Amino acid sequence: xxxxxxxxxxxxxxxxxxxxxxxxxxxxxxRNLKLWQQTGExxxxxxxxxxxLLEEWRHAQTIRSGSATPSTTNEKEQHNTGAHHWSQPExxxxx
Numbered sequence: 001x002x003x004x005x006x007x008x009x010x011x012x013x014x015x016x017x018x019x020x021x022x023x024x025x026x027x028x029x030x031r032n033l034k035l036w037q038q039t040g041e042x043x044x045x046x047x048x049x050x051x052x053l054l055e056e057w058r059h060a061q062t063i064r065s066g067s068a069t070p071s072t073t074n075e076k077e078q079h080n081t082g083a084h085h086w087s088q089p090e091x092x093x094x095x
Contacts, residue, residue: 018054026050049094 009017026046034040041049 018058019051022050022054022057023047026053 009020012020023046026049029049030041030046
């Protein structure tokens with residue numbers, strides 16, 4: 001199995017590797033939801049969660065590298081003094 005995964009990762013682009021890893025993480029989270037909370041998600045739900053998480057991570061990396069433009073940052077960050085800060089997600093955001 002390890003060899004197969006390594007072979008696959010060497011053939012993928014960096015963007016596809018990010019997607020692959022994020023989907024694996026989301027699958028693991030779904031497994032834990034089923035195991036510990038007796039609830040689960042459909043395949044569509046956990047794939048959407050993975051893609052949303054990846055999109056937010058990429059956005060954070062853009063901001064972190066300083067290459068974000070005003071059109072890619074939110075209004076709070078635009079009015080900030082240049083320092084980015086964490087804020088709690090809205091209720092239900094990662095359900």
